Amino acid sequence: MGQAGCKGLYQSLFDYKTEKYVIAKNKKVGLLYRLLQVSILTYLVVWVFLVKKCYQDTDTSLQSSIITKVKGVTFTNTSELGERLWDVADYVIPPQGENVFFVITNLVVTPNQRQETCAESESIPDALCYEDSDCPPGEPVVAGNGVRTGRCLRAGSEQKGTCEIFAWCPVETKSRPAKPLLGEAEDFTVYIRNFIRFPKFNFSKTNVLDTTDRAFLKSCKFGPKDPYCPIFRLGSVVSWTGSSFQEIAVQGGVIGIQIEWDCDLDRAPSECYPRYYFNRLDNRFSENSLSSGYNFRFAKYYRDAAGVELRTLFKAYGIRFDVMVNGKAGKFNIIPTVINVGSGVALMGVGSFFCDLVLIYFIKKSHFYRDKKYEEARSGHQGNGKVNVEQLQNLQTVEA
Numbered sequence: 558m559g560q561a562g563c564k565g566l567y568q569s570l571f572d573y574k575t576e577k578y579v580i581a582k583n584k585k586v587g588l589l590y591r592l593l594q595v596s597i598l599t600y601l602v603v604w605v606f607l608v609k610k611c612y613q614d615t616d617t618s619l620q621s622s623i624i625t626k627v628k629g630v631t632f633t634n635t636s637e638l639g640e641r642l643w644d645v646a647d648y649v650i651p652p653q654g655e656n657v658f659f660v661i662t663n664l665v666v667t668p669n670q671r672q673e674t675c676a677e678s679e680s681i682p683d684a685l686c687y688e689d690s691d692c693p694p695g696e697p698v699v700a701g702n703g704v705r706t707g708r709c710l711r712a713g714s715e716q717k718g719t720c721e722i723f724a725w726c727p728v729e730t731k732s733r734p735a736k737p738l739l740g741e742a743e744d745f746t747v748y749i750r751n752f753i754r755f756p757k758f759n760f761s762k763t764n765v766l767d768t769t770d771r772a773f774l775k776s777c778k779f780g781p782k783d784p785y786c787p788i789f790r791l792g793s794v795v796s797w798t799g800s801s802f803q804e805i806a807v808q809g810g811v812i813g814i815q816i817e818w819d820c821d822l823d824r825a826p827s828e829c830y831p832r833y834y835f836n837r838l839d840n841r842f843s844e845n846s847l848s849s850g851y852n853f854r855f856a857k858y859y860r861d862a863a864g865v866e867l868r869t870l871f872k873a874y875g876i877r878f879d880v881m882v883n884g885k886a887g888k889f890n891i892i893p894t895v896i897n898v899g900s901g902v903a904l905m906g907v908g909s910f911f912c913d914l915v916l917i918y919f920i921k922k923s924h925f926y927r928d929k930k931y932e933e934a935r936s937g938h939q940g941n942g943k944v945n946v947e948q949l950q951n952l953q954t955v956e957a
């Protein structure tokens with residue numbers, strides 16, 4: 558860099574740029590500028606303030622509690638259990654009612670099991686054997702029901718058999734019924750009570766209608782005609798997910814009940830109410846998929862007249878209901894209001910910047926507007942396209 562270049566760089570450090578206003582009589586650019594202003598103003602008023610309510614302070618730290626109660630009875634008559642009446646204490650797990658509860662709809666029952674030796678089920682691959690050495694004593698059967706005794710049990714002249722095990726015998730061998738045992742559970746109801754609190758605003762609410770009519774909860778059911786009733790028919794809940802209750806009752810499934818609270822605390826508390834959404838959460842797209850359905854096992858223990866402990870094993874298929882709650886609350890606050898108004902004012906400057914680019918670069922007479930917008934001024938010098946500093950105080954109007 559030469560001496561002249563260094564001198565120019567040094568002198569430029571002391572230059573000062575001042576703003577100059579030029580009124581350009583160009584209808585196209587003027588129309589574009591007004592459209593940009595209207596668009597930005599519409600965005601601020603409609604989207605930022607009316608839709609998103611950015612003038613409010615928000616609280617998303619929702620505190621929630623769920624209470625659920627299922628009601629309904631049904632009658633069955635099977636070879637394993639005989640005649641039996643099923644009530645809430647029989648088919649709802651857990652019985653105390655939480656945000657996750659399970660309703661039994663189908664069963665595989667293995668009665669009168671006791672701890673003794675018997676043959677392992679043929680459906681267990683690890684239990685298959687040809688001779689006693691294939692059943693090392695003391696080793697449990699992988700995915701099986703007990704511990705090997707060292708004997709290979711074969712039926713008649715069959716070469717292949719299964720290992721003898723010490724377990725709860727007889728082992729479970731029956732397959733899942735094709736028709737749900739408790740198909741009438743479709744008409745059972747569940748009462749879902751939700752308490753919420755937004756700690757920032759010390760605001761609490763419940764999804765139960767505030768009424769003194771004690772008969773309200775005994776007669777109402779949630780639906781389009783009664784959206785404020787917290788009592789849901791199980792068959793309706795499943796149908797709202799796009800599934801059939803009788804189909805899902807055969808092998809079980811998982812249903813999500815989502816409660817959404819969106820509370821505008823600038824309005825009356827009565828206008829803060831929940832919205833419900835229902836979805837099936839397990840894999841329903843492949844009926845034969847191993848990931849579809851829901852089941853687990855439990856047992857009921859007792860002793861016979863001789864004092865020997867026995868049990869009845871149940872493999873329960875049914876519907877698991879997960880109640881999930883989320884939401885937010887908003888209330889007017891001056892700080893977010895000022896911040897968003899300031900952001901809107903800053904956005905207005907974007908319109909001016911964009912129109913300046915169009916004016917001095919993209920129209921036919923851009924060089925003319927560029928010369929009028931940018932001038933170099935030096936104190937005490939005039940002429941040759943340079944103007945005196947005092948002249949910059951005048952507002953210029955230019956027409957092409």
